[in-house]
Amino acid sequence: MGLLSIIRKIKRKEKEMRILMVGLDNSGKTTIVLKINGEDTSVISPTLGFNIKTITYQKYTLNIWDVGGQKTIRSYWRNYFEQTDGLVWVVDSSDLRRLDDCRYELHNLLKEERLSGASLLIFANKQDIQGALSPDEIAKVLNLEAMDNSRHWRIVGCSAYTGDGLLEGFDWLVQDVASRIYMLD
């Protein structure tokens, strides 16, 4: 039995998924994880290293890795790629100045071989802020249509403040990952 089959078997038993949350700093990654887990989002400090949160979502255990996005630590993202089932790329849709940077970092990340099989959810976050770009506009600016055809991806507008869109996004991601590693059970 190959290593991949063994990993699949263990995961199937535990119904675990490994989710990597990335994006530029300040995009709202930590707030999203707290909100989805029903925790207080009023006091948040920037993620300097990484946080791991294990949450139960539907019938799955999600191990969510929330990795800091400051420019100086982006080169360390690659240390977290191994065995990633789902990738969540969080965008601050109101930070128009940094969208070029955001597009560059996303496409750079997607070149990574070890992430080639991961389902990709893009959260167009901070939709509650006036002037924020819509998910369609974000998709255009980030040039998402240029992505590899084999990639499973979706963009969902959300607000980590109000919680709007978070379940829609995670539902899609978990179902998409499950359809690959648990054969749709």
Ligand code: G3D
């Ligand atoms: P990060 O983990 O990606 O670095 P954080 O981002 O979760 O630390 O969030 C960065 C800042 O954005 C925080 O504000 C947080 O409250 C705010 N934020 C996150 N999501 C939303 C959202 O959906 N809407 C709005 N309006 N703000 C959001 P502070 O003031 O603590 O820096």
